[in-house]
Amino acid sequence: MYVRFCIILLLLSAAASASFARVAGPGMRSPKRTVPDTVRTHTPDRFTPDSARIANPRAAARNARLYDSIRSKTERRRVPHLLYKMLFVRPVLDTTSNGRVTDESLLLAPYAGKTIGDITIERRQVFDNGGNWLERTSNKLHYLTRDRVIRRDLLFGPGDRFDPQLVVRNKQLLRSRSYIADVDIAVLPDSLDTTRVNLLITTRDSWTISADGALHSEGRTMVGLSDANILGTGNSLKFMTNFSRSDFSYGGNMFEYEIPNLLGTFYTAEFAAGRDFYNSTLELGMRKEFLKRTDYELGLTYSDNKAKRYMIETDTSLLVKERNLDAWGGYSHYLPGIRSSLYLTGRYNYRRFSRRPPVRADYNPALHDQDVLLLGTGLYRERFYTANMIYGFGAREYLASGYKAEAVGGYSWGEFDDAMYLGLSFEAGGFRTMGYIMGGFTLGSYIDLASGMWRRSAVDIDLRWFSNLFMVRRSRIRQFLAFNYTQGWNRLQGNDESIRFTHVNGLQALKEHITGTNRMILNTETVIFTPYQPLGFRIALFGFADFGLLGYSPNIFKNEFYTSFGLGVRLRNERLVFNTIQIRLGLALGKPGLVESDFFRISNSTRLEQYRYRPTRPEIVGFE
Template sequence: MPRLLYKMLFVRPVLDTTDNGRVLDEDRLFEPYAGKTIGEIAIAREQVFSPDGNWFERTGNNVHVLTRDRVIRRDLLFRPGDKVDPQILVRNKQLLRSRAYISDAELEIVPDPLDTAIVNIVVHTRDSWTISADAGFHSEGRTMFSVYDANILGTGNKLSVKTHFDRNDFGYGGNIVEYEIPNLLGTFYTAAFSAGRDFYNSELKLGLGKEFIKPTDYEVGASYEEVKEKYYLVDRDTSELGKIHAVDIWGGRSKYIAPIRSSVYVTGRYSRAHFSLRPQVGPEYNPAFHNTDNLLFGVGLYREKFYSANLVYGYGTREYLATGYNAELVGGYSWGEFDELMYLGAGLKAGSFRPLGYVMGGISFGSYIDLSTGAWRRSAVDIDLRWFSNLFVFRRNRIRQFLSLNYTQGWNRYSGSEEVLRFTRENGLRSLREDVTGINRAVLNTETVFFTPYQPLGFRIALFGFADFGLLGYHANPFRNEFFASFGIGMRIKNERLIFNAIQLELGFAVGKRGWLDSRYVRVSNQTRMEQYRYLPTRPEIVGFR
């Protein structure tokens, strides 16, 4: 009986690839077939769990609707008659793996027995369990509960329904419905819709767009948003309602240049933001709430190549990590209700695997320019450095070290909302609760993760410890600004076959020059997967300052 119970609870996923932690260049696996003609393409789909798994897994397979054959075929970047391109095949594996309803994908090349110039391809996929629920607890008693399915009837489409209520008196706060089609009719366009209300907040969002996928490709998209929500005004330490009507239209084209193994690209974007309800504004006050029309253009060079690894941002299945670079110049014009300004910006980011792990660095700079006076307005620079180590083995544990450094500084900023910096979820100290502001911020985050061998019901358990350090204030020299630090430990559990996020328990505290600070001593959350760096061009952006 104890052995039977152990086998039910502690299972080793079939797709676990954590034994070696090697980084693989999968292009080389396909290079012997480069240039051959693709013949037949077959799809081999597998259920979420192993058919000989425990009772929970077998029941899940019986309830789950398998992703349809045509849905997977629509996501293929190659067709019968195409020539085998190793980089396109690896890119396609990454694309399939990025779908919420696919937990793993493999491409098997089978030489044709009658013609050596032809190869057939078998696309192996394994589904994810895509039905889940979520909850959120907010201030003023506001509570959210949602249910969603990211693969409705095997179509790959996602439907989410969020219900809001007051947990103090169970008063009804409204519903928000979201629907997303990740690949509309095989065009690689993503269509998204959401509408509803959340107490005093409401939204209507429509979007349709296609991103760059191949080295020679195009992007195009449009979105409309009508959103009413409360905005936190940091300078007044209060919140006020605002309602924005926003239109965004963008497009771009890229061309692969073989001699430099890179793609050149051009992009353009028009955006319009007008408020029908907003906080007080002035010529140099609360520019985030100014009515504006912006026209931006971008030009640049980029290269992107994928390598596979595991136990980086995931919990055991194969992950595809991008290496490469992107160098971009951005320019444009802004027509505001109080002024008209030119905008200039530039950005560079690059990343690769080195002997000691993965290193990525990026820098972006941007500023508005008043052409009538030549004065620079609302300038900002953002520097981002990230590193994670190779995978270390300690007995049965797998260990990886993460480090990130972010530096943001502003000049000639206006006053009001979004004109000062704070510690944020992306660039901040995890256990610090105090609200601090400035125009110069430096944050160093370190984390050590222990991936344990324990997997109850297929959930991998990871333990972690962190140390965060920050400098924030109004002095140009960051080392003369106020110092903060937070330390802690925690645990995450995640089953890669299930769509919901990792469950995280975190214990920590924060200190500073003034001693012990207001801290989040205990926090339970559903951690989203960390965003992986990509080097593909996107629509032109204003350098962020937040």
């Protein structure tokens, strides 16, 4: 048996060095307003997504033969077969076989205006039937999402007119649910009525039970257990308990519960309560966002929290107790002539502090008691496109193309003084010939009614771009660029009156504590999707270089300069239970040379971003 087991190991090693699968396919194509070739070639009775197409059948067949050989050899002995079942799972659809950007609404355009007939739901378990013992056990423990839960998330029903963009928006909504891993909506023309189409909606569940843990400062430790799909209802529950690492003393429990679509009204209901040593939480709320082009939003939340708040200027955390009531609403109406929606929103916020650091009229304004009334109006347009190999690493992604222009005005009744507020924002983006590009700015300021002076002003400019997938020899490469410029003037002193490098707008490998009122950042990253797939592993190499300026000088180029750079690797195998590993090395430099750096990081996830142009409740522009 020992000899045969060694032979199996040698076969695995040989396969790892000799069987590399090449992933081929066209680069990203810029969507156009004309119907693409895929509409002419797909069958009229079934919509087939890009993920179902295989770019390199020979490579797929070669990998299949390899795994069939490994499975047949390990089935002869119990121990090797047990190891095989532990390490390998059944493959899923390869969603990275092409870099094509697809406008699914154009693929569905031939059915526009027809009447929706029967809607059939097909629900699938997390894993396919007939998998290994771990898959079968997981399916037995998992409650399949109920039929009514999926139906209540539909934005259309029998008798409605078929709207391609609304169907694509609904797919994006369903995929945003944490309990749904994938969804497909197939259009089936009615054989007896040419003006009617039936829909077949196929969903696959996600594994939603998870454990969590965290090591906090001062010896505090948290362990938690959560289920994002309780008994298949789509509701989520999370329970966390806290204790001290030094003496294992009890620190309290935290409880969170969420209903993502209450009784099919598209209102999200949330509740959280508990304590964590000196922190305590009581939060409850209900909200609905814009979903259709003509729609409304409404929300009401109340919170009573006590927690340590990070003070940027002093690089320390202090205890703050705050009560907050937030109410907002809005309405949007679609204007066919300009293919955009006109919207109006309003918001009232009540905030009171019962415990806080010292405050004055010009100190710690973020901790002042105040009432704020805001009104916003603007135009927006949003259209979703399907792509892959962007921010996810294998999953199909939805990115929006469109714009949003908004003006916000309001009044603040403050603890020390009253003020008016004015703000403007604009953002736009979409797929172009050279890739995806988006840009936007926000500008906001208070106006002192007594003096007429502008104060606590801030402007933020964002530009983001990533290239099409392009080929270099046998590898796919995508380039990312991000630029951010933030400036404040007439700022006061204290909490939130200065900025720093953050996780979103910062340098990846920098751990230095720096503050200022002016900040400029350029982030670059190159991702190489290699063609090699030893034992089914996808390998992506990436390198990054970040450059930043931060300080208090109005001239941004007179502030302190920092840079960080590094490289890493991402490994993914759809057949492995733990399918993604990311390893990153980094180094940060400043004017004096080497500064405090995040040298090494390993994780099991990759970054994920999504661009949206849908309006939300009015916000005040400020610092993070």
